[in-house]
Amino acid sequence: MPSAASGETGTERGWFSRFLKAVEWLGNLLPHPVTLFALFALAVVIISGIAGWMDLAVEDPRPEGAGGRAEDGMIRAVSLMTGEGLRMIVSNLVTNFTSFVPLGTVLVALLGVGVAEHSGLLTAGIRLLVQKAPARLMTFAVVLAGILSNTASEMGYVVLIPLAAVVFHALGRHPLAGLAAAFAGVSGGYSANLLIGTVDPLLAGITQEAAQLIDPTYEVHAAVNYYFMAVSTFMIAGIGTWVTHRFVEPQLGTYDPSKAGDDVPPPRMEALAPREVRGLKMAGLAILGVIALFALTIVPEWGVLRDPETGDVLRSPFLRGIVALIFVFFLVPGVVYGWVTGSMKSDKDVVDGMAKSMSTLGLYIVLVFFAAQFVAFFGWTNLGAILAVTGANGLEAANLTGPLVFIPFILMCCFVNLMLGSASAQWAVTAPIFVPMLMLIGFSPEVIQAAYRIGDSTTNIITPMMSYFGLILAFVVRYDRKAGVGTMVAMMLPYTIFFLIGWVALFYLWVFGLGLPVGPEAPTFYTP
Template identity: 65%
Template sequence: MAAAENKQNNNGTGQRGWFTRFLDTVEWLGNLLPHPVTLFALFALLVVVASGIAAFFGVSAADPRPGQEGVIITVNSLLSGDGIRWMVSNLVTNFTGFAPLGTVLVAILGVGVAERSGMLSALMRGMVMGASPRMVTIVVVFAGVISNTASELGYVVLVPLAAMIFHSLGRHPLAGLAAAFAGVSAGYSANLFIGTVDPLLAGFTTEAAQLLDADYIVGPEANWFFMIASTFLIAALGAFVTEKIVEPKLGKYNAAEADPDYEDDGSVKMEKLSKQEKLGLKLAGLTFLSLAALLALTIVPEWGVLRNQETGGVARSPFLNGIVVYIFITFAIPGYVYGYVTRTMRSDVDVIHAMSKTMSSMGLYIVLVFFAAQFVAFFGWTNFGTIMAVKGAAFLEAINLTGPMVFVFFILMCAFVNLMLGSASAQWAITAPIFVPMLMLIGYAPELVQAAYRIGDSVTNIITPMMSYFGLILAVAARYKKDIGIGTLISVMLPYTIVFFVGWVTLFYIWVFALGMPVGPGAATYYDLAG
């Protein structure tokens, strides 16, 4: 018996040793990367130098677009006189005209009111703490996915709260933490609502698509249908992994493993919603429904004022083009109603203060966007994006990888890159100018490429130390298991990554290629180069 136990322990140690070495390698590689802002500045500088070298050697590609037969696309050098004049003249407009900048800032103003009034936090507490013991797991994961609308709220509030709730139910608190973390982070791109990440990614996709088609626009609603379906898939898969894999692996919780120095600092409350909070949520909900009904009158009837006035349809209508305005309205107004009822907001000054506090937290994003905008603009002006897309598409055709299977490799690549570059916007800003036009050239629409990217970008968030909130999650976990390390936490989360990847990719193929459904309102699946 003792020999068997020693053998099992040695095997376990060996497995942990191999896994820890792998994680150490990922962490080491990730630490080699500079700050995302520095990374974009270096990439922009690299494009400048590379454009001069490529132009000197005459790098070019034949234009594949109909009507452009015989036209050769050459590299424009930023080190030439024209290039230097262009950079100096367009540095400011590259930034101010960058598609994701204004849309994200407008959306975040409305979300900030809803968040700082306490409405979003109360909504999550009400969902999780009001669930029956049998339903608590799936509700925790579902609430995690929904919390992505206000990014950090899920990490800061829901993850610690879920651990406490599982503990109070006699279940392992790390299972609750894992379920919430999986919903918030591995299900990052799924949601029932259009949030701040949607206009952010759509802006980068638009910039990339316009390298090939100057008139192509990708709206924030581009992946909405697929993301709604993904929400329920992630909730179901997350509950399954938690109850069938993670909890049995963790076993019965031993309170002796907890950190003896941990004391609840009061940042996360187990208190149920007060009568005032419940009333605030009800009135905020009614306000939201009223706004939705009013909005429906502008788009559902044939005479709707926000329909496309030329075609009479919804595609390319003011409604879809202005979806960010409705994100702002449907968060700000119900948020204020909740705040007024619960006395967290009593005047316009409180609303302004909430907006200004939220906007002040966007300073790093604005700095990052400045350098990202230069990189994207430089990449486009030099023709690097178009030439790389043409040559990449030719390579895919040469190896006969132009069918739907190309997306499996694309999603895997995004998932791998995400291990070392955790920012969704930073990763997409770098990869979109290459892969969006490349996949357009073999017949796939930018909206579809973006949906595939979001799968890869999400599923590995929970197993990379490079994710910005990974340290916070590790600190919360250490409250219940004082000697927990990075390798242990990632080993707990790895089953979610594997199951989510398989399930989400399967849904993607069934949704798009088997059922032929669009990933969003008016979103195309295929791109016709001749069209």
């Protein structure tokens, strides 16, 4: 395994390394990320004015009666360079910011994490992990944990990614390599998992509506891609580990602590004191108690956090309120550890821990303000939907048939994902085009959805349109004050490239080579 000091290897001198350095250089020529999002928002206003003046429009592929579908069946560009557009901007500037979902998610979750960190629980736990865990398996464990965290994706972004950087730092490896490995698992491997997540029923519902345009009786259940995505979990974890060792760590080189911000403490590797061991044991018992309490709310049929009408788990208040549960999950053991070790003696210490965690988010909050305006403006103007439909129509015009049709389909999904970061928003626009089109040439909606999820996942880690991109960039800046968008994109691009290659190869081997179903009761082919 290449070490963090292996900066002058053959990889470093290779063409791929030079390519990544060029990407980083070009990306870092861009202005500060906050300025960049402000310019993006301004550009959307100007482009929308031009598109509105040209009356740019495409035919809406969604069926009649679908939410958001215009009466004339067209998706039209909405100009923000009008009186109505200006009123919309002024009236919603504050609510765009306060209703930006990742902002509340991050703030609430980090209140609990801040207590666990301030008490010393996280530091002691990481030291124990570093001292006991096999170092050779650490990268694989980080990527795999990132993939599995997708069941509660906020926990992966808010907790696991910064934690992985701390673990790598404590191991004497580059902290950004740990951050990159975790980010690759959480976001690049978004569709892979061993469990059914909240995105599965959401996508299945959209797929079913699109399939019923051809076959009104067709049904798509939430687990239709489970077999393929479960196998993908281990493939993505393996590729992520290999990319980290082969490209990312050599490219990052030896870590220079002088580049870090003031809030990054040096890693502590001394043996745990008896009181810390006792604190960890009591915190472990507290964690088991919290988990047991959570289980009582969701496992029994009478669980109060199940859907009160259907008893369902996938659409339950438990999963919708996962951020509140993350808050409790870290708060309780953090307080217990602090009480046992003496690091927290009163409620003031608990409050100080929360306040300290909030004080580290200044850059992120500023960045979110402008990012939220950009995302809102882009959604109002319909430019993303118009680009998605235009790309889909172009692929349809190519008149491809047979299994090779999935290659341009997946690549188009990758491209659209750079502009529409929401998996459901992208699929809601493109599914009514592609699902009927590919059904008519003999492929099942289940296989079409599996292929879509490959394209939707792999470019998450290189697009600023991804909701948590700003948060991850703020984490990067903690360890390298001069880092910019180019640094982050260059660091994550190898994952995108090799995830895409590996996932497409697995898709063709699984579906067409071995003829295996992508999920339970999920046929590969459809007879019109």
